[in-house]
Amino acid sequence: MLKSIQVADYMSRRVITVSPKQTVHEAIAILLENRISGAPVVDDKGALVGMFSESDCLKGALEATYHGTEIGLVSDYMTVDLQTVTGKTSILDAAEIFLADHRRRLPVVEDGKLVGQISRHDLLRAMDDFARNAH
Numbered sequence: 001m002l003k004s005i006q007v008a009d010y011m012s013r014r015v016i017t018v019s020p021k022q023t024v025h026e027a028i029a030i031l032l033e034n035r036i037s038g039a040p041v042v043d044d045k046g047a048l049v050g051m052f053s054e055s056d057c058l059k060g061a062l063e064a065t066y067h068g069t070e071i072g073l074v075s076d077y078m079t080v081d082l083q084t085v086t087g088k089t090s091i092l093d094a095a096e097i098f099l100a101d102h103r104r105r106l107p108v109v110e111d112g113k114l115v116g117q118i119s120r121h122d123l124l125r126a127m128d129d130f131a132r133n134a135h
Helices: 024-034 054-067 091-101 120-134
Strands: 038-042 048-053 105-110 113-119
Touching: 024 038, 024 054, 038 113, 048 054, 048 105, 091 105, 091 120, 113 120
Parallel strands: none
Antiparallel strands: 038 048, 105 113
């Protein structure tokens, strides 16, 4: 049953992260170098403190241009109102979150620490595996 498949079975455990202390320019370089559209923001202790996306980069660039200032730090533009899941969250529950909130990825957190990330692509892999094994 698809409901029994957990996020931990398909999440990425090696996640590219950025620091809230990095500049937006540094974060942009990380996103471009790794060909990703966003990354979790993790503090020095490994705690998830935000998410940083291409949209956040654009906000920083536009704001700096309008105000004639330098682009600030990741912490100035990251999203802090986070939707997270645990490794025990079912794939179906994660799919509902993706559809409701139009997210591309969800951080997987255990005890406040980032342990992985699940993407829409990962959910499709899970559903494809399930369909293949059901026949």
